[in-house]
Amino acid sequence: MQRLRTLILSGRNNHDWKTTSPFLKQMYDASGRFEASIVDDPSTLTAETLATYDVVVDNWSAYPEMTGRQWGAEAEKAVVDFVKGGKGLVILHAATACFSDWPEFQEMAGCTWGAESGHGSKHRFQVSIDDPEHPIVAGMAPFLTGPDELYHRLTPQPSMHLIASAFSAEHQKGTGRFEPMAVVTQYGNGRCFYNILGHDVAAMDQPGFRTLMLRGTEWAATGKVTIAIPEPWPAPKVNAAVVVGGHSFDEALFPKWFEGHQGATYTIIPQQDDSEIFESVEGFPYNVVVLYNMTQRISVTRRGNLHRLLDQGVGLVVLHHAVAAFSEWPEFANIIGAKYYLEDTPNHTKSVYKHDVDFTVHVADDQHPVTRGLKDFAVHDETYNNYDVFPDNRLLLTTDEPSSASAVAWARRYSNANVCFIQLGHGPNGFTDPNYQRLVAQAATWAAKQE
Numbered sequence: 001m002q003r004l005r006t007l008i009l010s011g012r013n014n015h016d017w018k019t020t021s022p023f024l025k026q027m028y029d030a031s032g033r034f035e036a037s038i039v040d041d042p043s044t045l046t047a048e049t050l051a052t053y054d055v056v057v058d059n060w061s062a063y064p065e066m067t068g069r070q071w072g073a074e075a076e077k078a079v080v081d082f083v084k085g086g087k088g089l090v091i092l093h094a095a096t097a098c099f100s101d102w103p104e105f106q107e108m109a110g111c112t113w114g115a116e117s118g119h120g121s122k123h124r125f126q127v128s129i130d131d132p133e134h135p136i137v138a139g140m141a142p143f144l145t146g147p148d149e150l151y152h153r154l155t156p157q158p159s160m161h162l163i164a165s166a167f168s169a170e171h172q173k174g175t176g177r178f179e180p181m182a183v184v185t186q187y188g189n190g191r192c193f194y195n196i197l198g199h200d201v202a203a204m205d206q207p208g209f210r211t212l213m214l215r216g217t218e219w220a221a222t223g224k225v226t227i228a229i230p231e232p233w234p235a236p237k238v239n240a241a242v243v244v245g246g247h248s249f250d251e252a253l254f255p256k257w258f259e260g261h262q263g264a265t266y267t268i269i270p271q272q273d274d275s276e277i278f279e280s281v282e283g284f285p286y287n288v289v290v291l292y293n294m295t296q297r298i299s300v301t302r303r304g305n306l307h308r309l310l311d312q313g314v315g316l317v318v319l320h321h322a323v324a325a326f327s328e329w330p331e332f333a334n335i336i337g338a339k340y341y342l343e344d345t346p347n348h349t350k351s352v353y354k355h356d357v358d359f360t361v362h363v364a365d366d367q368h369p370v371t372r373g374l375k376d377f378a379v380h381d382e383t384y385n386n387y388d389v390f391p392d393n394r395l396l397l398t399t400d401e402p403s404s405a406s407a408v409a410w411a412r413r414y415s416n417a418n419v420c421f422i423q424l425g426h427g428p429n430g431f432t433d434p435n436y437q438r439l440v441a442q443a444a445t446w447a448a449k450q451e
Contacts, residue, residue, distance in 0.1 A: 088220025315447025
């Protein structure tokens, strides 16, 4: 197969172009699909210099100069005509942080850095696939990045077609919403691919970035993708301890709740002494704890060890009757964002429940990883009511059912941990329901900080 001639635009950027552009050239050349060159002055581009290339990769930025059109009219026209004529343009990371006064560039990019754009500190995050039918990401599972900048509030253009995104977590100084990570546009007879990942070589030298960049560049050049997705793939890994005890449940069907969660391991751990999983947490092998227990006793030592896990960032998912666990430990309510009353108290009457209720669950927040992709759904389940739900929870699911608290699921932060509570899940109907299964899988993935 003939190599695709690739021209990398470089020479200026508010990022380290002196290392990233050579890395890109080496990546392209080593793939066997591309033959890459670098030009350090895009203003020298002409129709003649571009005529022999199949695709241009833009790793150039004038930031903080957002206007100015520094390439000049001839180079601009050469690039626009190159793409319109059926060739490809790839734009990388900070390369849209300029040219806000060049309309054709804005249209080709699909979304661009603007006055409200920003990012938090570098961190690892999961990239989700939004259009699994698009050739660039077809067959590609979600993947974890290396430490990278997660851009937020880019300015979308009408031309934008989203193919991949990532959740911009508020505790990372993000927006609490999904933000574009890869977009495509059609421009004339040509194609444009904007890869918003790629802050530096460390962020680029990752299987997910390399695969996305190579496949995106091939698509921009040809409209097709032949480059394979490598194995092993950096898919999110959930290793969950599922704590049970203190309440009966269908032990045969219960494991089905976790079926279909690819790449995840769920270990069911019955508690004989209410909370012995927290007796010692040295070398704790799990990145998320799923509570499905209603046990009560938890010693001072075990309380402290659970705190240690949360301080270390181990996630917590609290399912159904676990809201009533550890009721004599006041801080447990602060951890999970709710207080269930097993008995009347001087200030609060006993919480209540009702079996075998048919009701509808409403998605209150479709921009959170736990509920993303879910629609309102009907359930047959046990309801809880007359318990305290804390106001600082991020509400995810609700119901209008009178026998239930209106809040059915929420997310919150406690120390360094992601915490999610889901009221649903009394019995077999929940364990085998696809909506329940997806909800728990996405909750565990988010809590384990793999989202």
